[in-house]
Amino acid sequence: xxxxxxxxxxxxxxxxxxxxxxxxxxxxxxxxxxxxxxxxxxxxxxxxxxxxxxxxxxxxxxxxxxxxxxxxxxxxxxxxxxxxxxxxxxxxxxxxxxxxxxxxxxxxxxxxxxxxxxxxxxxxxxxxxxxxxxxxxxxxxxxxxxxxxxxxxxxxxxxxxxxxxxxxxxxxxxxxxxx
Amino acid sequence: xxxxxxxxxxxxxxxxxxxxxxxxxxxxxxxxxxxxxxxxxxxxxxxxxxxxxxxxxxxxxxxxxxxxxxxxxxxxxxxxxxxxxxxxxxxxxxxxxxxxxxxxxxxxxxxxxxxxxxxxxxxxxxxxxxxxxxxxxxxxxxxxxxxxxxxxxxxxxxxxxxxxxxxxxxxxxxxxxxxxxxxxxxxxxxxxxxxxxxxxxxxxxxxxxxxxxxxxxxxxx
Amino acid sequence: xxxxxxxxxxxxxxxxxxxxxxxxxxxxxxxxxxxxxxxxxxxxxxxxxxxxxxxxxxxxxxxxxxxxxxxxxxxxxxxxxxxxxxxxxxxxxxxxxxxxxxxxxxxxxxxxxxxxxxxxxxxxxxxxxxxxxxxxxxxxxxxxxxxxxxxxxxxxxxxxxxxxxxxxxxxxxxxxxxxxxxxxxxxxxxxxxxxxxxxxxxxxxxx
Numbered sequence: 001x002x003x004x005x006x007x008x009x010x011x012x013x014x015x016x017x018x019x020x021x022x023x024x025x026x027x028x029x030x031x032x033x034x035x036x037x038x039x040x041x042x043x044x045x046x047x048x049x050x051x052x053x054x055x056x057x058x059x060x061x062x063x064x065x066x067x068x069x070x071x072x073x074x075x076x077x078x079x080x081x082x083x084x085x086x087x088x089x090x091x092x093x094x095x096x097x098x099x100x101x102x103x104x105x106x107x108x109x110x111x112x113x114x115x116x117x118x119x120x121x122x123x124x125x126x127x128x129x130x131x132x133x134x135x136x137x138x139x140x141x142x143x144x145x146x147x148x149x150x151x152x153x154x155x156x157x158x159x160x161x162x163x164x165x166x167x168x169x170x171x172x173x174x175x176x177x178x179x
Numbered sequence: 180x181x182x183x184x185x186x187x188x189x190x191x192x193x194x195x196x197x198x199x200x201x202x203x204x205x206x207x208x209x210x211x212x213x214x215x216x217x218x219x220x221x222x223x224x225x226x227x228x229x230x231x232x233x234x235x236x237x238x239x240x241x242x243x244x245x246x247x248x249x250x251x252x253x254x255x256x257x258x259x260x261x262x263x264x265x266x267x268x269x270x271x272x273x274x275x276x277x278x279x280x281x282x283x284x285x286x287x288x289x290x291x292x293x294x295x296x297x298x299x300x301x302x303x304x305x306x307x308x309x310x311x312x313x314x315x316x317x318x319x320x321x322x323x324x325x326x327x328x329x330x331x332x333x334x335x336x337x338x339x340x341x342x343x344x345x346x347x348x349x350x351x352x353x354x355x356x357x358x359x360x361x362x363x364x365x366x367x368x369x370x371x372x373x374x375x376x377x378x379x380x381x382x383x384x385x386x387x388x389x390x391x392x393x394x395x396x397x398x399x400x
Numbered sequence: 401x402x403x404x405x406x407x408x409x410x411x412x413x414x415x416x417x418x419x420x421x422x423x424x425x426x427x428x429x430x431x432x433x434x435x436x437x438x439x440x441x442x443x444x445x446x447x448x449x450x451x452x453x454x455x456x457x458x459x460x461x462x463x464x465x466x467x468x469x470x471x472x473x474x475x476x477x478x479x480x481x482x483x484x485x486x487x488x489x490x491x492x493x494x495x496x497x498x499x500x501x502x503x504x505x506x507x508x509x510x511x512x513x514x515x516x517x518x519x520x521x522x523x524x525x526x527x528x529x530x531x532x533x534x535x536x537x538x539x540x541x542x543x544x545x546x547x548x549x550x551x552x553x554x555x556x557x558x559x560x561x562x563x564x565x566x567x568x569x570x571x572x573x574x575x576x577x578x579x580x581x582x583x584x585x586x587x588x589x590x591x592x593x594x595x596x597x598x599x600x601x602x603x604x605x606x607x
Contacts, residue, residue, distance in 0.1 A: 014440060238538075309563075343603075
């Protein structure tokens with residue numbers, strides 16, 4: 001029995017803390033996916049919260065024959081899609097950023113992970129479906145089969161989306177260079 | 180009025196720039212390694228997206244290349260400048276010019292707070308700002324006048340309607356007084372008192388230098 | 401389908417995107433509090449099978465735009481292409497401002513009049529002096545200064561567009577090469593790359 005399956009059993013037997021072990025194991029990786037997909041940490045945290053809570057509630061339905069990570073990711077992918085469709089990003093992000101800059105202490109505002117910010121911006125410009133395919137393939141490094149099981153989209157369609165995402169990114173670079 | 184170095188312009192002339200022969204254009208940023216170049220180009224692109232002028236940032240990168248700086252340092256400095264310009268945009272509003280962006284970003288580098296900068300937000304549409312910011316930067320950086328003191332003094336003069344020429348005159352006189360041995364803070368306060376809102380600035384002749392050129396302090400490269 | 405090798409730029413994006421992200425540490429604590437507040441999950445007698453079938457997912461064009469525009473940073477308010485078009489969406493309430501939005505500034509500079517500005521520096525022991533600045537990409541040798549007959553002063557007069565310019569002198573002599581600011585001009589704060597630079601504000605600027 002895998003660690004995941006063992007922990008699931010423990011939770012179902014009444015040991016809530018065993019769920020913390022599952023969270024510890026997957027939170028960071030899920031966080032990365034959520035941030036890459038949603039483009040900001042606030043929405044990502046909401047997605048993570050919703051994902052793990054749903055997973056907790058549905059734990060009884062988790063089948064041991066499934067890979068736990070795949071099962072969890074399926075929930076995560078859907079949560080990210082829901083939140084992306086629901087939220088109005090603009091005002092929230094703007095208000096947060098402006099407040100951050102205006103309230104900065106006298107020394108220079110230090111942005112952690114500036115590269116990450118720029119890369120995120122470029123990713124955000126991709127159509128959400130292309131972005132999702134690109135992130136699953138090259139950030140999460142899943143196989144096309146795993147991606148297909150996760151998203152319910154056929155392998156060839158996924159390959160086409162990944163290719164298109166790469167083309168868009170490459171075009172973006174050409175335009176950046178030539179400006 | 181041209182604000183040139185004190186030796187000043189030989190003449191003020193309107194010239195059309197002659198067309199230069201077409202040469203193959205080589206982007207100097209190509210001298211950077213690919214990763215650094217990606218990073219710099221993305222910063223420039225971010226600036227353009229935000230309506231922030233990218234030319235001062237590109238110029239900073241080229242300064243770094245000219246100084247043979249470590250590419251990582253170049254990226255870091257460009258990024259810092261970009262961040263400063265973002266803060267300047269929030270503090271001063273969207274209608275500032277490229278010069279004002281660059282001058283404001285410089286001031287932030289000198290440790291002036293964004294809160295102080297916000298006080299220079301323009302209320303009158305045609306009020307110039309560059310002169311005030313440039314002089315403030317020099318007073319703080321070169322003459323070591325405490326930031327708060329220099330900021331409040333320059334701000335007050337600016338709010339009373341001082342323009343670029345007024346600040347030019349102020350800077351010239353303060354600089355001269357300091358050279359004569361006066362303490363910078365006192366020199367500033369004395370000369371600021373001479374500013375009368377609404378009076379035309381003194382006509383400093385463009386051909387006669389206010390003081391003779393001097394040998395600069397050298398910095399080994 | 402054979403997978404192509406990734407373009408170097410795309411490879412770089414992917415590599416950066418794979419870095420771990422920093423998330424608020426308190427978020428995990430909040431999650432566990434929420435979990436503990438939930439009723440305990442219990443395995444059901446009957447296995448209802450897989451619940452989470454992937455849903456089909458469609459975005460309206462407007463939603464695509466909204467989610468694609470979920471940018472980090474204040475740029476979201478300005479939308480796209482404000483700079484390139486020479487328009488500034490955020491400027492709509494400030495008509496008649498003397499300073500132009502950056503896009504138009506760009507246009508003004510290329511056709512604007514220029515002023516001749518004279519630069520002078522004393523360097524009696526120099527063999528060569530260059531003027532470097534944002535107007536010549538800081539390249540030594542682009543604007544070589546001329547020595548005065550008495551041998552101490554070096555000068556050059558060049559056309560500059562109105563506005564703020566940053567510059568310095570590069571002095572070659574027996575002691576090697578030295579990068580110096582103009583002692584008779586305001587200093588540009590923040591000596592990036594370890595050298596000081598001077599500021600000149602050429603008249604007729606847009607501000």
